[in-house]
Amino acid sequence: MPHNIVLLHATPVAMQPINAAMSALWPQATGINLLDEGLSLERAKSKTLSEPLFERFVRFGIYASDMGADGILATCSAFGEALERLNTLLPIPVLKPNDAMFSQAIKCGQRIGMLATFAPAIGGMEQEFRDMAAKMNSRATLTTVCAEGAMEHLRQGDAQTHNEIVARYAGKLADCDVIMLAHFSTSRALEAVGAVSPIPVLAAPQAAVMEMKALITAQ
Numbered sequence: 001m002p003h004n005i006v007l008l009h010a011t012p013v014a015m016q017p018i019n020a021a022m023s024a025l026w027p028q029a030t031g032i033n034l035l036d037e038g039l040s041l042e043r044a045k046s047k048t049l050s051e052p053l054f055e056r057f058v059r060f061g062i063y064a065s066d067m068g069a070d071g072i073l074a075t076c077s078a079f080g081e082a083l084e085r086l087n088t089l090l091p092i093p094v095l096k097p098n099d100a101m102f103s104q105a106i107k108c109g110q111r112i113g114m115l116a117t118f119a120p121a122i123g124g125m126e127q128e129f130r131d132m133a134a135k136m137n138s139r140a141t142l143t144t145v146c147a148e149g150a151m152e153h154l155r156q157g158d159a160q161t162h163n164e165i166v167a168r169y170a171g172k173l174a175d176c177d178v179i180m181l182a183h184f185s186t187s188r189a190l191e192a193v194g195a196v197s198p199i200p201v202l203a204a205p206q207a208a209v210m211e212m213k214a215l216i217t218a219q
Contacts, residue, residue, distance in 0.1 A: 061086040096128065099128070130142070171196070
C-alpha cells in the first residue's frame with residue numbers, strides 16, 4: 001500500500017519541483033498537493049509571521065493530516081515556526097522544506113551560501129540554519145543573497161529569466177564551500193547555477209523527499 005504524503009503549498013510555483021522530485025526519487029509514494037496561495041500573498045506583506053497567519057497555517061496542516069496523510073512535507077520556507085507547532089501536534093512526520101538541505105550543506109563545509117528569491121522567508125530560514133548548525137555542533141556560517149526580481153518573473157511564467165537572474169547572483173557567493181537554493185521554486189535554477197558555479201549546488205526538493213522517505217520507511 002503506497003504512502004500518502006501531503007505536500008503543503010503556499011504558492012503554485014513550488015508544486016512542479018517537488019512533484020518532479022517525488023516522481024524521480026520515491027515513485028512508490030503518492031504525493032497529494034494541497035495549495036493555499038493566499039498564505040504567501042499575506043506573508044509577503046510583513047517581515048514577521050503574524051499570529052493570525054501562524055494559526056491559519058497550523059489549521060492548514062491539521063486539515064492535511066485529516067486527509068489521511070502518512071507524512072506532511074511543506075514546500076514554502078516562510079512558515080517554519082508554524083511547522084514546528086504542527087510537529088508537536090500531529091503524530092505523523094512533519095518536515096520543514098529546508099532542514100534536509102541545511103544538514104547536507106553543513107556536511108560540505110564551513111562557509112555556506114544561500115540564494116533566495118523571497119525576502120520575507122530569509123530571516124526565518126537563517127535562524128533555522130543556525131539551529132541546525134548548533135544541533136550538529138558545527139561552526140558553519142551562512143551568507144544569504146536575494147536574487148531581486150527572479151520570483152516575479154517565475155510567477156509570470158518566465159522560468160528562463162528567473163533562472164538567469166538566480167545564476168547571475170551566484171557570483172556573489174563564489175567564496176563559499178557550497179551554495180543552497182533557498183526555496184523549492186528556486187530549484188528550477190539548479191542547472192543554470194551549476195553551469196556558472198565551480199562549487200557544489202544543493203536544491204531543497206530532492207533532499208526533502210529523501211529525508212521524508214527515510215522517516216516513513218523507518219517506522
